[in-house]
Amino acid sequence: MKYTPVQYKVNATILIKSEKSGMLSELSAFEDLSIVKNNNKEVENEIEILKSRPLFKNVVKKLNLNYQYFAKTKFSKRLVELYDNTPIKIIFKEDSLIVDPFANFIISIHSKNDFTITEEGYDSIKNGVFGQVISTRIGSLIINPNPDYLDSFIENEIFLSIKPVMDIVEDYKSRVSIGLVHQDANVISLSLNTTVKAKAKDILNGLVEEYNIDAANDKNQIYENTASFIKERLSIINTELSDIEQGVEVFKTSHNLTNVTSETELFLERSSENKKGVLETNTQLGLVDFMNEYLKENKESLLPVNLGFSEESIIRIIAQYNETALRRDEVLKSTTLKNPIVIRLNEKLQSLKLSLKQSLDNQKKTLKIKLKDLQRQDSVMNAKIASLPKKERELRDIVRQQEIKETLYLYLLQKREETAISLAATVSSAKVIEKAYSSKNPIKPKKRIVLLAAFMAAFLIPIMILFFKDLLDVKIKDKKEIQKKLDIPIVAEIPNTNTKGNFIIAKDDRSIVAEAFRIFESNLKFLLSESNNQTKTILVTSSITGEGKSFISANLSIILADPDKKVALLGLDLRSPKILEYLNLESAKGITNYVSDKNLNLEDIIINLDNIPNLDIINSGIIPPNPIDILKSKRLQELFVKLKSQYDYIIIDTPPINLVADPLLLADYxxxxxxxxxxxxxxxxxxxxxxxxYKNKRFSNISILLNDVNINSKKYYGSPYGYGYSKPKSWWKF
Structure with missing residues (x-):
């Protein structure tokens, strides 16, 4: 917790405006002008737009996020990012900067004026002055000081990391979490975990700002396209209207015509309603022709809106076409034309265009039928006006054409103003409910969880180690394990000697090991009390090597060798003899020599010890090729007969009984x-x-001896009592 960087969670919340809360509410004063309605957008689509790389790229470039400044902390020496508190700012000359640079610089600030810059991985070190141009491997740069924080970083190092813009874009694109606050709401939440709260706030606020700019550009694109269409049509209608007005002037001048007679006015008043219908129908036909011509000339452009079609299906198809085209253009910003989504959107655009053409054709047929009917009614009125002079009728035809063009011209002027108002009053698509704000408490590391986990680990880890250590340990640990499994008596418990070399008991030895052997001697006399033989023969064996047979045999022989008792120690481990090595005696002839050489006598193989006069050692001798033959020989039987006539105790050191059958061949002795x-x-x-x-009674009498007993274990009684030997523990030992 001391060295882990503290992380905070920064959140922002925005509302994606629907049709009711969008542009119409801001432009309610212009409702009578029928300004373009804002199309409802699926919130999921807006989330994908917020996640798009172009928006993140704009944020990274605007905030220079690909330049990161770090400094070391005072105690932990770990790197901490500097953002608004950095003592320096780097400015690269754009014309010298290589494309997508990657570099790490170390800037050592010496004073308020000069510094040293080094690029990691390169040996070049350059001295510089604040405000002056310095050429580097990736381009020329200028380092400007920040007086508010420079003093605290003098004689310290600033680490500058420069990474490609797209690497930073991918990093933040994966780290910024964007999702719905509630499934039924249009509210989107943006969150980012960071160690620098001010930086994360700028990123989230910048992302929302770029989203609104992008949405406004889409809306303006529709209005600008519509304005361009209207401007083009106004130019054409203006030319046609000028030609008609000029024709009226020429016609009146050439035929000396003035005002229409009162009779003509009466007839015209009666037919005014019919003429109004003709004008409206011709206007709609003109719009249909204009739209058909626009569809032919502009295959990929957005369609003009709010032209005043009387057919609602045409208005709806145009709106769907523009929305689909905008969505396709948005997707194309981060993908290609081969993307399945783009292909599907293009197919939908073609389908909508075909539907629009069909609707226009149907509307045109309907208008022609209506116009034909109106013209029929107009012919009736014309018949009534037949009494009028021919020239008057010709003038009326010209005036009628003038009125049609003038009506269409005024209509387009009105739509031009409406489009200009819409373009000027474009509002953002997202309303910021809560600007980016940081959590008060850090989210990482969570101190309570860390402390609890450490506290639990302090208990669980030792318990698990001890559990698995005990589970995997197949070694015998204490006397109780043997007592549970075997009914064989335990003759003695010999503690560990805590000596690096071979341990040999001295006659005046008062150590715990010596006392254990003396207890062993007392127990032996009890176990051998039922034996009828005057000479007691004791065989020492074990399961595997290394369990202490030679140690037990040698020290037991020393303990039994009293002034009144003679003891013979026989080394009958004919495969790997250890007795002489254990007693530090030189090699000599032994039992194998005695059996193979009948000229040798018993006295020739006996080794006497000066310090223990009643103990004789009989070595195993040379290692025979077949020890079994030696153990079965009559010569060995004769040897035992002689030994039993001369000694009170015969101690036999044998090889491990689990590995070879040698000890079993000696069971009769x-x-x-x-x-x-x-x-x-x-x-x-x-x-x-x-x-x-024991169960098969392979030996007449068998007992277990525990060797290397830990007397400091709680399962035993600890230090020996009353024998003048007790080595205290050091104070640092537990």
Whole structure:
């Protein structure tokens, strides 16, 4: 929590204006002019527009987000981004900057005037002065100081990271979350997680601003296209109207015509309603012809609106066509013509254009029928006016054409003004409900969750380690495991010696190990009390090597060698003898030499110890090619007979019984088998070996000896009592 950057969540909320809350509400004063209505847009489409790369690209360029400034914190030395508090600002000369640059600079500020700039990965170091041009690998730049913050960064380093614009666009496009606040509302929420709150606020506010600019441009494009259409038609109608008016003037002048007679006025008043219908019908026919001609000449442009068609289906199709065209153009900003969405929109545009042409053709047929009927009625009126002079009738025809053109001209002038008002009064598509604001408390790291997780981990991790360690540990840990599985008595528990070398008991030794061997001696006498043999033969074996057979055999022999008792230690591990090595004695002839060489006597293979006069060592001798033959030989039987006649105790050190069958061949000579189990070393699965020996009575008497017992464990009684030996723990040990 100390070194992790603190992150905040910045949010903004906007309302996508519907038809009722859009442009019509702002332009209610002009409702009588029938200004273009704002089309409802699906909010999902607007979300995709907000997510578009062109909008993000405009924001990145406007805010220079591809230039990032960093400084190291005082204690953690991690990089922290500087935004509005940066002591310097970088300005690149556009004509020298390479396309999509990528570079990292280290700027060391020495004073209020000078600095040193180094590009990471390059050895060149340049000295510079604030405000002067410096040439770099990616272009020429000017570093300007920010006096408000420069003093606190003197003699410090500023890290400048320059990345391609599109890399930053992709980064923020993936980080800014845009979605509906509620499924049934037109409100969109924008959010961004950041370590720099001011920067995130500028990004979200800038994104909304760019969206409104883009939407306004779309609306203006329709109005500008409509204005261009009206201007073109006004020029044509103006020319035609001028020609007709000039023709009226010429006709009156050449035929000396003045005002129409009172009789003619009477007839014309009666036919005024009919003429009004003719004018309206001709106006609609003119609009149909204008629109058909526009469709032929402008295949991809937006269609003009608010021309005053009387047919509602034509108005609706034009509106749908413009909306679809705008949506296609918006999609084309970030994709190509081969995009399935673009293809589908183009197909829809063609379908709408065909529908519009069909509607125009149908409208034209309807208007012609109506016009034909009106002309029929007009012919009736003309018959009544037949009494009028021919020239008067000819003048009326010319005047009628003049009125038609004049009406259409005035109509287009009105529409031009309406379009100009709409263009000037274009409003934003999105209303900002809440500008970008930051959460008061950081969202990352969450201190309570981190502390709780750390507190739980402090308990769970050790418990899991201990659990799995115990689960995967197959070694025997304490006496209770043996007592649960075996009914064999435990003759002794020998503690660990805590010595690096071989441990040999001295006669005056008062250590805990020596006392354990003396207890071992007492228990042996109890176990061997039922034996009828005067000489007690004890065999020491185990399951695998390394469990301490030689250690037990040697030290047991020393303990038993009292002034009144003679002890012989036999090394009958003929495969890997350890007795002489353990007692630090030189190699000598032994049992294998005695069996193979009948000239040798027992005295020739006995090794006497000066410091322990009643203990004799008989080595195994040279390693034979087949130890089984040695153990089965009569010579070995004779050896045991001689030994039993001279010694009170015979201790036999043998190889592991789980690996070879050598100890079983000596069962006939043995009064007691000591099976050594080393705690923390012996595998608990191997306890089946002494169990089978005991159940099958392979030895007349068998006992378990626990070796390497940890006396400091809570399962034992701790330090020895009353023997003058107790090594205290160091104060730092738990």
């Amino acid at each position: 043995v009064d007691l088998c000591i099976y050594v189990v080393r705690l923390g070393y012996s595998d608990r699965e191997l306890l089946s070996v002494p169990e089978n020996l």
